Amino acid sequence: MERHFHFLTIFLLVIFIICPLALPQSQESTDILAKNSYGVIIITAWDNSQNVVGEGTGFIIGENIILVPYHIVSSASEAEITTNSGKKFRVEALVAADPKYDLAIVRAKGKFEFLTLESGATLEKGARLCALSEINNQVIITEGQLRDWLELSPGIRVMDIAMTLEKVACGSPLFNPQGKVVGLALVLEQGVKFGVSLEPILAMNRFAKGTELKAIKKENYFDTSEGAYLAGKAAYLLNEPGLATRYIEKYVKLKPDDFEAYLCLGRCYYQLRNFNDSYNNFVQALRLKPDDPQVFYGLGLNFLAQRKFKEAIEQMEKAVANKIDSKEIYFELGSAYEELQDFPKAAENYQKYVQSQPQNPWSGWLKLAQAYQNSKAIDQAILAYKEAIKLKPDDIKSYYSLGQLLAAAGQYAEAEAAFKKLIEINPKDAVTYYNQIIQMYDRAGDYEKAIEAVKKIIEINPKNEVAIYNLAIMYFKLNKLEEAVKALNDCLALKNDYTYAWYNLGLVYNKMNKHPEAVEAFKKYNSLAPDDPNGWLNIGLEYMLMKNFEKALPYLEKSVQLKPDNPVAQFNLAITYLNLHDNYSAQEVLKVLERLDKSLADRLRKLIK
Template sequence: MQLTLMKASIKFPIKKMMIIKKEEVIMSKRKLSLGLILLALCISFTFLQGAVSEQVLENVFSFTVLGPNKETLAKGTGFLVAKQILVTNYHLISQAVNKVEGLNYKGKKVKFDGIISFDKNFNLALCKVNQKKLGLKLGNFGSLQAGKKVTVVGSNESGDIVEFNGEVKDIHEINSSLSVAELTISGPQTLSGAPVLDESGVVVGVLMVLEGGRKVALPVDGIGRLSQTSVVKKFKQWKAEKYFDTLEGSLLAGRIYEAVGESGRAQIHLENAVKLNPNDVELLLQLAEIYSEQRNFESAISTYEKVLQQQPDRDDVYLKIGNVYLNMMKWNEAIASFQKAYELNQQNEKTYLYMGQAYEELRQFDKAAESYEKYVSFNPEDKAEVEKRIGLCKMEIEDFQGAAKAFAEALKKFTQDLDLHENYAQALLKAKMYDEAAQKYYELAQLNPERAEIYFNTVVRMYDEAKMPEKAVEAAQKMVEAKPQSDTAHYNLGYLYVRLKRFKEAVDVFKKVIELRPDNDYAYYNLGYCYNQTKNYREAIKAFQKFAEINPDDPNGWFNIGINYMMLKNFGAALEPLKKTVELKQDFSVAWYNLAITYLNLNDRYSAIDILEKLKTLDPSLAQRLRDIISRY
């Protein structure tokens, strides 16, 4: 038997809005100024969630927007920010045709005279109402942050003013001048336009309820942007519009939906915005991104191409198209786009990164590695991650030294990445940098003790296959020291001693293997072999007998028992084991030959001649040798 080794959430800064200064209320004999004299007139009070004060309730109103036939077009909430001045969402009040009917928290009617001013970009509007309460105190939207508790006081579906509690989920930047706070508030659509209060009872936002029930707080700071004119547009004179069909409404809704992760609804609104303003490049880019997120790749590409029709030198757009092709698994088309981006701008490092990804998918690992190397020459933040990719690509093209170099660079950052350590060790081994590989595997054994035996085994096998037996023995000894209770560790050391013909040392090691694992048949077999080589035939017989007990159907055990009895010239004892051998393996020509020799030594020439006839078919050369021996008897 041949001896073998035993295998073992970004928070964006909020842009400050106009701050309203404290000033005196100026009253005319004929009319009241409708300017926002907010901070001097607002009510200051202590507010606790779960117990809304009457001072809050009396400043909050429900309202219904009526159509030409007095049909209901919208319902919502508004609140006073000064005497006779109510703020709400523009998308609600903009639908008014003839009339808006309001109710206070006691169910009494409130007269809505008309619209004072509005800001379509912020979805806010000021209305004049016949209420002389001083209004709610306005705070700073910038004080909101994720996790902060808020309360909304507004209309339920029945028109009652009630309280809803929740918290800020996240802050989203919609554009350079607007951020919104995504809220966890539950409640009906009729809450839209309600005040969003912080824990101190100060208004920090105006609620906007989107289709599907998503709720965001618009910055209270936006109220300061509204015109302070005293002119009131009566609802009968108002030209009604559906806000979300306008460019401003489509943009705001689309961008909010995109920010909160509802790309399907974002797509609908941004498509409308593009229809209204087809030449807005940034809008086209945003819509193309939405298409890509929705995996509507063909539409994404066609939209990006519309941008290129206006701005053909946009290398970044070619990169985006290439990335869409990557998602479509159209690698060659992706490379064509990346090459166009490269022609326009050779200093955009992302071109090389994406091109490398496409080449890697095409299994053109040499080109992938080259592209990745160009990318890391820019010293990007993800350099170490890309060095991993370089290493893997170079392993594929059998540039093992290059792979080892790349893995070593990656390890400077990913010091605890065990897979990376293993790849590095493997690259060193393949590069025939055996001592460096061994050192790395020993290091791995320290980093990952559970796989230490595998690492030591790898070093042993590496040196053995490299025909460096002494170093293989040294590695095997280290393995025994590290894993003294491992029968595999001891076995491999014994195996290497055998390879070096250090049989006496091997005997001690195989005995240790059997002590650790009494059913290790390989250990008994090799122990028998070592005893045979040191001419200790009796002990060899004992070892092979033990092997035969464990593997009674293996002819090799019986064969070696017979051979060692023959070495002791005890041919009578050799006879049965050899007969058992050929019974188990009838084409075992060497066993037949030795059985014939045993018969001759027992003076049974006829049985030897019978075997000769078998050997003529099995092994003519052995048959000729046996014939010569028989002829001398």
Template sequence: MEEDFEFDFSEDPRFSVERYEEMIRNQDQYFFDAQAFENIIEYYIEKNDPIKALQVTEYAISQHPFAAIFSIKQAQLYVATNQFDLAFESLSKAETLEPSEADIYTIRGNIFEGLERHEEALENYEKALGLAETTDEILLHIAYVYQSMGDYESSVNYLKQCLQQNMENQDALYELAFCYDVLDKQEESIKFYEQYIDNEPYSYAAWYNLGNAFNKMDLYEKSIDAYDYAILIKDNFASAYFNKGNALVHLDRYNEAIEVYKQTFEYEPPSGDTYCAIGECYEKLERMDEARSYYKKAVKLDPAQSDAWFGIGVTLDFEERYFESLYFYKKALDLDDKNADYWFAIADAQYKLKQLDESEKAYEKVLELNPVDIEAWLDYSSILFEQDKLTSAIEIISEGIKNNPDAAELYYRMVAYLFAASEYSEALIYLETALNTDPEKHHILFEYLPQLHENKVIVDIINRYTR
């Protein structure tokens, strides 16, 4: 007959594990107290071996059938191994044994949240709230569920409650920033983080989120100050350096931005995004060799970095190496064929290479993707005008005006084309509209058709609006 042995291994967890594994090897039956079983389960969880941990819960439940903790642990492990039906069964057993145990409802809420069964998730989290000693993580999960439901106002409410419970919950701080962003309530976001910082002046996450909110309000000087505080508190905070670099770029302080971007390399491995950002700064400074060098580093690190391929093209274009630039623009386009900027650059390069048919097709694509791009309407019509396709040029500008009824540039260009087509009365109607829209831009007309300076009727009309 097999003999049962009882051991108390609660003092030394490693000894518990050794004796448990000996029992399995010997196909024996030892008795362990509840604490020893908990230690053994935790050991396998830490070893990332949920299957063995589950096996231990079976033994634990057989020896301690009234201890709800083991059914709860079992449910957690079933969740980890995506066995949700079995997890629900284990939670039901635990609820029968210990209906006031908050973890039961939290885990069940987690499962429903993962299954996007939002109402059931909320119902369980609310039950857990009434039973748990610490509730900040439960409040955070309720906020996640409301986000999944598209109810960002309710999410904000629960995130604030979460932070009242635990001012140091970094996830809640970042989620709150995300919700304010979606709701486009940057002023409210700034107000919240400033009040938060009054209570928690050393929260680097709060300073960082405040910096991001200032950034979105185009308050770049203030955002830089906020990032500086975040960096002062946490000097290895790479994201704060990166975003500070972005703010400096918006202020055209490219040399400073380069230095700040490079500081991120001290705290995290270089990324394609950072190399690309440095490349753009050098490009703005017209230091094209250095720009190209960083763009190349970006694509070497991340071949899917379309902006870096595009950046290489821009540097070559600047040096009038249009044929080479076209190759890199097309590499960028292969990765992102819905990017209107890439199509525009291709159209422009093809025009410079006298590939006029291809250029026209590329401009059509730009305008399909971005019909509010005034420059594209002007450039496309200009190609047609240069080829004496005057009717087509007028049609294109007319289409451009339909899409951009407030763009004075298009009206002035239409005046030039109509004069070229000898449609004088129509041209004068468009001239009046152009001058009503923006009289300051009338010089555009003379830049395109300088001979109109000699036209007394046009000069008199313009003088009426500009004197």
């Protein structure tokens, strides 16, 4: 029994997962489905050879009157409807058609209960809608909403609907939450779907005698100018450029003087990155309207995408001169000028962009700040970065650039505040930001402030030998030599082969007049960096300061051997020779010094005499 129970549990779980239709619907949708499914039909149309030329959905709007997509019956000789109950009825006549919207009213033999209609003209964005369609002999309801109205041409608009509909649902009725039909859904290829409001439907003569299907003029609706335009323009507005180009190319062959069609083609091919066809269609549009700013803008974007910045600027400046109604064009112009490194012109256009009050101005302020920064207009760049930060308070890039600019401008307190804000926003990179503070105060000569930042890094990681090394350097610059020695020894305790720490330890001991200790530090440095002439030179100098010229000599000679063109090393080597009573060698060094440094050579000459 227990094994049988577990089997049933697993079986029911699988059924639940694979049955999306089990998801709950709103009560309104449930009521609409229950009360209106009778009004949904399936229509199938045939030509003279009994080939199926169209099939889809329709709905009953009168006693024997059905609304269907026109393209289903436009090339048909006969058609049949199937009701929700499964009964079939012959279509007697095409009563009326409106090809602008792909609408047709047909009359069927029989009497039917019809749906309640209501104007959809007043529907607003976000209005809830649902569609009834028949799939696998079952009427289903799909919920969605009106995204927006799309204007195909002046006075002709359709609905952008957000709902999932299959191709077979083309012709489905669209209901408002009150259960009244407000439109018809059209579903084309690639999921392009939109709704037609009832206004053109209500304007059609539903009571005309009509024409038998076999007697109507046969046409493939989407090969006509009306059908190609409706499908192409709708696909264009619904951001399906591939489908749009296919239909609009058909349309312009039938209507070669339609400016709007060429403009749409130019834009669609641009989206598809087919810049050659995009350019050619924009040129055709200019043939019809030589001063149209939208065409100039389209050409400018085309060139910009190809990184032809001078050509892009030329076209977009023409668009501006012809009073284009666009905010974004100033951003695009700024980008083009920036690519040409004309930063003042870039800043000028980014300024116009942010002044136009675009919907999302942050990117404009950021680009304006960068253009000012590249133009060396530091004060304006600082102000622009501050505006960007107001709009995006947690933007790391803006704060970082602002901090650097404030530091460069000598506004150290504000710069420190910017870097500390970055530490709050992005604590994982706190060391980087504290290092910026250290470098800033180091350049400013405020070593106490630099030490505060260094100590913060050491708090984060007490074993950070670089931070401890930097602490020693700051102490050295403050002439706090004992503290510097301690910090350097702490650093070397963590990393005994830290060459720069040994070198600077030698310099600190030198300044403390602890020459033997300095010698040992420089020797350790030498063992780690034997090819650096400075290590050898400093050991020689320390021995000279201790007046031990014999020990100094080999180190100075090695330094000169490694870097013969160092006049300071050559001079001190000569001094060592003189102290060892080797005037000949000093004279030889003098010959070298005369080529390297006349001033030091004159000094040495006097000492030799």
